[in-house]
Amino acid sequence: MRRYDMTSSFNDSRYAWLRLALTLAIAMVANVGMWAIIVIMPAVEAEFGVSRASASLPYTLTMIGFAVGNFVVGRAVDTWGVSRVLVVCAIAIASGYGLATLSGSILSLSMAQLLIGFGTSVGFGPLIADISHWFLKRRGIAVAIAASGNYLSGAIWPILLADILEDQGWRAAYAVLAMSTLAVVIPLAFALRRQVPDSAHQLAEAASSANAVSSGLSPRALSWLLGLAGVGCCVAMSMPQVHIVSYCVDLGYGPAVGAEMLALMLLGGVGSRLVSGFLADQLGGVKTLLLGSVLQCIALLLYLPSDALISLYVVSLIFGLSQGGIVPSYAVIVREYMPAREAGARVGFVMMATILGMALGGWMSGWVYDVTGSYQMAFWNGIAWNGLNIAIMLWLLSRSRSQGMLRTA
Template structure:
């Protein structure tokens, strides 16, 4: 018998814990190209733009995977889809560790990104179905698995002696993935009851009517906004290790700054999730995007070791909650049965923004010999995101107070 009380239940929180563990393991695929960038550049004697391409192809695969794999989750369920993707990504890691050239590595990074996508948008969409009152914090916790992955894995690989060999690191990640993710996926086989789904969809329909936008219009606007904010977000995240090498601080210091940035992002996501439960996704996203823009300005004068540590932490604390807010907005306004595809589309657009920004920043560096103009480029794109969020907020208030339906 259907049981709507499963929403926000003890089982929901257990499912959340399992989902976060899976996200921590499988999301390393989008961070490892950043950490190994200097080592790959040295081994293959490539320029900075060329060694930015593995990350870009990873993010393109990750973006497409969020949409395609999200649709697969809607159709086949999260447990089966997760098992297939985890095996695929583990095999691809092993093959990538054997890459004879940079271009083979680039080719394989696309497939690592595609299969790793199961650990982001699709997992967020699935978990969001099991919460209503605490959906914001639940989504934030799952999304934090992405940042925790980027924080934990580089330090763990360094601690066990594999940090100096990017090939060793890829092999280790592949082995750990195939040993841990499929068993955890078996714990997510339970389906959401129909009555619980109807409760959530009733609230979503009421919010859509109050907003003054159709779901398609809102989704397209969120997609464009996602590109803007994530082109800006990618500059520090993708190039912080290379920036530290340029300043003479070394790749290890850069990896530490990336970890600090991502840990700050975890805190930001938790705070943003709490705000979203109280105020809704759109106001929360606007706050995060504005703070991110301010943090990007702070990078312009920073050049010393201490200042870069401080600004990296500020940046992480500023921007971490932005991307999860998109998923919360989609779930607030769109049907449960379309969650995988709808969340996957918006996540795809944010990731395309990360891919574009990571590559463009490398090109700007090669043209100017500095990251200053790359930071300015990010600030401009961030302004586009802020403008769209202000427009949505203004139109929503004109069409009837956006909070006429509680965002819980």
């Protein structure tokens, strides 16, 4: 990668960092929908009188909409630019919140969350793909910062809405989120109207073409491989993230404690993403992702003997510090190995796979709980899926090395 350091004033410029700051602000508001449903899950379960697996359905539909949106919205950003797409998605998010406040059943709430998830997707993969065009030498940390908006939204907003949730209920909190989305995302979207020049695309194409040859895989084959790896790591990741509030309720600690652990987990994830961004700029995306996946597996193992209050706080922080950099590393790998002009679609596809893994894992953990009456087997299920991700990353790393040795010979 060092031989492409002859960047223009466009890459890693002062404007690029300003754009990154705006991107982070948008992401912190646009991503709230996927976390809000986790916080209100116990209240929804009690209000509608449904099982734990059924109460997980709105989250699953949110993540399905989020997954599909990452791919569809990512392609739209490639075509029309991020600014216009942000405005449309902000309206979709606000509409979803509004419909959710009117829901009278778990099914109608799930349908509203599907729309919220689809609109919310603009704050993740599409924004990450867009900001990746504006950096070359510091792309890893730029992607990590943009991706951190997702975790920051989950860490900050539940605390900001805590009083509203306690005094007025989750419907009032959703009304506040609808107004906040329109008031913040739409004005900031117009500040991102500047387009990437063709010269920057050409520079990025040169770097990605050289890396693609080293893997010996076509962009399509690599996309599917990364997608499978993404499902594996995110089924594992979803167990603590989706069910930590319900887990704390079962242990008698209450939903407020669970929300605090979720916030701690996500704040740890922000730190992990930033560190992983620096590592990705030095080691590359594959090695960074493999490291994060191994650490996540260790953290999941630590949950098994932990049910005391202090130990759960500590393990939740360890989990956040371990896994936060995994998903952004996929975007770095895509940009390292695939055509720049397809960044929105390619990043969107891989992000879609990771999010489908979260959706599958969120439901699967609830189902395992209903069958066994405990979250212990749900943790083991996550550990097994995590092993799949580690195996794929090891194979990809060994293949890249063997291809390089063959060319040298």
